[in-house]
Amino acid sequence: MKIGGFVKSSLVDYPGKVAAVIFTQGCNFRCSYCHNPQLVYPEFFAESVSFEDVWGFLNERRRLLDGVVFCGGEPTMQDDILEAVLEVRSLGYAVKLDTNGSRPDVLERLLPHLDYVAMDIKAPFGREYSRICGVSVDDYEIRRSMLLIRAAGLRYEFRTTFHPTFLPAEEAAKISKAIGREEKYTIRQAVLNG
Ligand code: SF4
Structure with a gap:
């Protein structure tokens, strides 16, 4: 596992839990508003943190932490x-x-072993999806992931980060049509660096 960063304790990354956060290196998307280019572009990767060191820390802190978040990248x-x-x-x-x-194929194998999933929905389904992600995206796979998460019986949320330069607010608002009334959904505006 390639780990680009490790936060030992966070109150904001796992709802209701004190959690450590593992930031993995590498992403198949190239979102223009990405806040973690050091986890996306190989030329910006820092030296990896070893999983053994992370595991050793987590083993020591078992009584002090509630959860662990895998994010990225x-x-x-x-x-x-x-x-x-x-x-x-x-x-x-x-x-x-x-x-x-x-x-979704990887997600399907992971879901039985997870307690919470937060999944990004980057844009309304259709042409816009690939434009926002900066790569060609088959939004069928995105919708399949949503179905798998809904069927898995765990806590989850869908969320959207957008910036009006790339996706007007009224377009971003269309995303909520894909979300059920009872589902947790957060939408927030990205703050661009520089
Ligand atoms: S999916 Fe997330 S980590 Fe990957 S490029 Fe987009 S914002 Fe960055």
Whole structure:
């Protein structure tokens, strides 16, 4: 597992829990408003943090932390994400995954071992999706991830980050049509650097 950053304790990344956050390196999207280019573009990658060191820390803090968040980058890009989730869970932690929802096959294998999923919905389905993500995206895969998450019986949320330069607010508002009334959905405006 390629880990580009590790936050030992966070109150804001896992609703209701004190959690450590593992930032994986690598993403298959190129969103223009991305706040974590150091986790997306290989030329900006810092030296990886070893999973053994992270695991050792988590093992020591079992009584002080409630959960662990895997985010990125895009964690489902990691070949050994399932093994990492299982190892963290074996320590007794609740596990949350933050994902862009582009890899439903990987997600399907992970879901039985997760406690919470936060999935980005980047744009209204259709042509806009690929434009916002900066790569060609099959939005069928995004919708499949949504269905898998809904059927998994765990806590989840869908969320959208947008910036009016790239997606007008009225277009962003169309995304909510894909969200059920009972579902947790957050939409927020990106703050661009510089
Ligand atoms: S999916 Fe997330 S990490 Fe990847 S480029 Fe987009 S904003 Fe950045």
